[in-house]
Amino acid sequence: MNPLSQRMRDARDKAGxxxxxxxxxxxxxxxxISHVENGRRGLGHEALARVAEALGVTSAxxxxxxxxxxxxxxxxxxxxxxxxxxxxxxxxxxxVLRRVDVSGLDIDTAARFGLALAETLDLAGDLEASIDAxxxxxxxxxxxxxxxxxxxxxxxxxxALTEVADLHRAVARGEHLLAQLPASAAGSDEVVRLESTxxxxxxxxxxxxxxxYRGRQLLAHTRQHGSARAVSSVHxxxxxxxxxxGDPDAALAQLESAIxxxxxxxxxxxxxxxxxxxxxxxxSVDPPRAADALADLDAVQTALEVGESQIxxxxxxxxxxxxxxxxxxxxxxxxxxxxAVELLREGVRRDSASAHExxxxxxxxxxxxxxxxxxxxxxxxxxxxxxSGRSAAVLWRRIGDRLRVAGDDDExxxxxxxxxxxxxxxxxxxxxxxxxxx
Numbered sequence: 001m002n003p004l005s006q007r008m009r010d011a012r013d014k015a016g017x018x019x020x021x022x023x024x025x026x027x028x029x030x031x032x033i034s035h036v037e038n039g040r041r042g043l044g045h046e047a048l049a050r051v052a053e054a055l056g057v058t059s060a061x062x063x064x065x066x067x068x069x070x071x072x073x074x075x076x077x078x079x080x081x082x083x084x085x086x087x088x089x090x091x092x093x094x095x096v097l098r099r100v101d102v103s104g105l106d107i108d109t110a111a112r113f114g115l116a117l118a119e120t121l122d123l124a125g126d127l128e129a130s131i132d133a134x135x136x137x138x139x140x141x142x143x144x145x146x147x148x149x150x151x152x153x154x155x156x157x158x159x160a161l162t163e164v165a166d167l168h169r170a171v172a173r174g175e176h177l178l179a180q181l182p183a184s185a186a187g188s189d190e191v192v193r194l195e196s197t198x199x200x201x202x203x204x205x206x207x208x209x210x211x212x213y214r215g216r217q218l219l220a221h222t223r224q225h226g227s228a229r230a231v232s233s234v235h236x237x238x239x240x241x242x243x244x245x246g247d248p249d250a251a252l253a254q255l256e257s258a259i260x261x262x263x264x265x266x267x268x269x270x271x272x273x274x275x276x277x278x279x280x281x282x283x284s285v286d287p288p289r290a291a292d293a294l295a296d297l298d299a300v301q302t303a304l305e306v307g308e309s310q311i312x313x314x315x316x317x318x319x320x321x322x323x324x325x326x327x328x329x330x331x332x333x334x335x336x337x338x339x340a341v342e343l344l345r346e347g348v349r350r351d352s353a354s355a356h357e358x359x360x361x362x363x364x365x366x367x368x369x370x371x372x373x374x375x376x377x378x379x380x381x382x383x384x385x386x387x388s389g390r391s392a393a394v395l396w397r398r399i400g401d402r403l404r405v406a407g408d409d410d411e412x413x414x415x416x417x418x419x420x421x422x423x424x425x426x427x428x429x430x431x432x433x434x435x436x437x438x
Contacts, residue, residue: 005039007062011055012037014108016145025054056144057106070104074113081120090123090346107144111137111153118156123310125346131160138177147181151190154178158197163311163349165392167205174198192222192230196237203237206393208244215241229270232261236274239281248284255281272303276316283322290326293319314343314351321358330365337362353382353395357402364406372406380416396420 012022019037023030028047035041036051043051043062052059060068077100084093097117102110114137121130134157141150154177161170178194185191195218202211219234239254255278262271275296282293297320304312317340324333337359344352360375380399383392400416 002039009037026050061106090120094120127164147185148190151194155194155197162201170201187225189230193233196233200237203240203244212241228261232258252281272300275300290323310343314340318358334362353379373408376402393420393423
């Protein structure tokens with residue numbers, strides 16, 4: 001089999017087409033496709049163009065593969081973008097990737113570039129541009145019938161929208177994209193993970209009862225028809241349901257199940273992220289298990305650094321800050337919280353508010369009340385920029401509690417509690433605080 005024949009067969013398999021389906025789309029005889037794939041015939045210029053279009057690749061790719069000039073220049077751009085990201089210059093990395101003309105690439109290679117661009121835009125704090133890149137990519141993948149890849153891109157869209165707390169849009173887009181996938185794709189790892197992520201968005205929006213119902217249905221179905229990894233994904237998101245319902249012990253049990261099913265040979269970032277979430281829950285249970293949380297954080301630190309996600313590294317630093325507060329070392333807590341704030345200096349996201357909150361807690365533990373109030377107010381300003389929902393309501397309530405303990409103005413404390421009520425969808429006005437005695 002010559003290289004063109006192999007590339008043509010591989011592209012047809014990725015497109016999910018039979019030889020007969022490809023022949024119909026390319027307006028050639030099925031026997032002709034068979035002969036080309038077996039190396040008995042070549043492709044004429046016109047037939048080559050029609051076959052390439054039907055496969056979602058370019059003629060240059062079928063002829064020369066990744067040795068084609070478009071692929072060589074694109075590969076160089078990807079290497080340069082990765083170098084810039086490692087140097088802490090995600091904006092420059094995004095510009096390098098934006099200059100790549102993906103029209104000359106096959107859909108699968110173009111998808112890798114689309115995901116890389118979305119990641120660098122996310123790291124640069126431009127989440128809306130990242131979402132736009134994912135939307136464009138998801139549309140192309142659905143059109144090309146790359147349904148598992150499309151489900152993965154859709155999952156990333158829902159995650160990003162939830163991250164910026166645009167919760168109604170996260171749910172609506174997730175459900176819309178899920179409905180565009182055919183029934184034949186249901187049960188695949190990527191589609192289960194998409195639906196699990198939609199459940200997470202429902203939780204963040206405050207629809208915990210519905211999220212629990214749908215999550216249990218999905219778990220029962222996935223246990224029968226899905227892989228261990230898919231079942232792990234459902235347990236992972238059910239942990240958020242239990243946590244939202246105020247049961248961190250049940251949430252911890254869900255995460256333990258997710259970790260056990262994920263195994264130890266995950267090729268992506270699932271296992272480190274699972275253990276990071278477990279570390280957060282370990283400081284939330286009663287009594288807190290600070291030492292166990294610290295052990296989890298130490299175990300995943302290298303994987304998080306290799307993954308180069310500033311968001312996940314910042315989350316780890318925020319959790320470390322909470323751990324060191326529990327271990328009565330506010331100086332170490334301040335150091336880690338400050339690092340989290342620095343990592344999230346670009347963009348507006350819920351994690352940024354949490355990082356400032358953690359830094360405020362560390363300052364308050366050192367009796368630095370003015371500095372603590374400053375950090376809590378920074379957290380409040382960030383919350384002003386994100387949409388309402390359960391997660392915003394919880395954060396506003398915590399900020400109100402901290403502002404009160406730190407001795408901030410009564411008006412600001414009441415305002416924070418009012419914001420918590422509004423974010424939770426409760427209408428009304430809190431009464432003004434009574435004047436100070438004396």
